[in-house]
Amino acid sequence: MRVCGFSFIRNAVKFDYPVKEAITSILPLCDGFVIALGQSEDETEALIRSVGSDKIRIIPTVWDEKLRTGGRVLADETNKAFMEIEDDYDWAFYIQGDECVHEKYLPAIRDAMEKWLDVPEVEGLLFNYLHFYGSYDYVGDSRKWYRREIRIIRNNKSIRSYKDAQGFRKDGAMLRVKPVEAYVYHYGWVKPPEIQQAKQQEFNKLWHDESWIGKNIPDADKFDYSAIDSLAHFEGAHPAVMKNRIESKNWKFSFDPTCKKLSLKTRISNLIENKTGWRPGEYKNYKIV
Numbered sequence: 001m002r003v004c005g006f007s008f009i010r011n012a013v014k015f016d017y018p019v020k021e022a023i024t025s026i027l028p029l030c031d032g033f034v035i036a037l038g039q040s041e042d043e044t045e046a047l048i049r050s051v052g053s054d055k056i057r058i059i060p061t062v063w064d065e066k067l068r069t070g071g072r073v074l075a076d077e078t079n080k081a082f083m084e085i086e087d088d089y090d091w092a093f094y095i096q097g098d099e100c101v102h103e104k105y106l107p108a109i110r111d112a113m114e115k116w117l118d119v120p121e122v123e124g125l126l127f128n129y130l131h132f133y134g135s136y137d138y139v140g141d142s143r144k145w146y147r148r149e150i151r152i153i154r155n156n157k158s159i160r161s162y163k164d165a166q167g168f169r170k171d172g173a174m175l176r177v178k179p180v181e182a183y184v185y186h187y188g189w190v191k192p193p194e195i196q197q198a199k200q201q202e203f204n205k206l207w208h209d210e211s212w213i214g215k216n217i218p219d220a221d222k223f224d225y226s227a228i229d230s231l232a233h234f235e236g237a238h239p240a241v242m243k244n245r246i247e248s249k250n251w252k253f254s255f256d257p258t259c260k261k262l263s264l265k266t267r268i269s270n271l272i273e274n275k276t277g278w279r280p281g282e283y284k285n286y287k288i289v
Contacts, residue, residue, distance in 0.1 A: 071164030
């Protein structure tokens with residue numbers, strides 16, 4: 001069994017993406033790793049090379065700024081990396097630049113890839129998610145956060161990244177997947193407030209025009225983390241690769257987890273989910289088989 005990791009990134013230093021940690025977190029499972037490196041205004045390439053692994057192959061790319069609708073440029077960059085994976089790999093392990101996998105899950109992930117390797121009906125593997133917000137001490141626990149996503153796919157070039165690179169499809173159809181008892185730790189909402197604000201102003205250009213940004217993104221120096229509906233304390237341990245980043249955190253954020261800013265509809269939905277495990281109206285871009 002051969003596994004190739006893949007990802008894309010641009011301006012990782014400027015916008016404080018933990019892409020080095022992301023790559024390092026899954027590299028033990030990978031025989032190779034392809035990353036599409038967009039033209040950057042910082043030292044992103046040096047950051048990637050500092051991983052110090054000969055498994056990594058950097059593919060220089062230019063982002064198509066015309067693919068603004070729905071964030072399609074993110075899927076386009078994902079596909080550029082995926083298409084560079086050689087045919088002798090069986091699985092492709094996708095990780096975004098603000099995600100990490102805890103080392104405790106690596107054995108289960110490897111076991112799942114081996115278990116389903118010779119079952120072609122299984123086209124991908126589905127991961128659970130933890131979304132950190134504000135600091136490394138809190139996770140989102142409301143409906144606004146997606147619970148699961150595909151992160152391992154067959155090395156089948158009929159598969160393509162879908163919409164804004166949150167999932168995948170094969171010839172336009174949802175992938176048939178098996179769940180893995182593993183979590184992806186998503187850190188996209190944990191950055192210094194100044195950088196988070198700059199990221200929001202820049203990132204939303206991938207979806208919207210300047211007029212929308214002017215109306216919907218505050219003209220501020222710092223991002224207001226307090227405008228969140230619901231959080232819970234994180235009681236576990238972070239991936240080892242995140243240790244230095246967490247220790248260097250230089251801003252403060254606190255939140256009262258008992259303070260829930262939820263609508264009546266959301267409260268009812270949460271009650272149903274807590275009792276049954278079913279989330280009414282949940283978007284699922286996959287078919288569990």
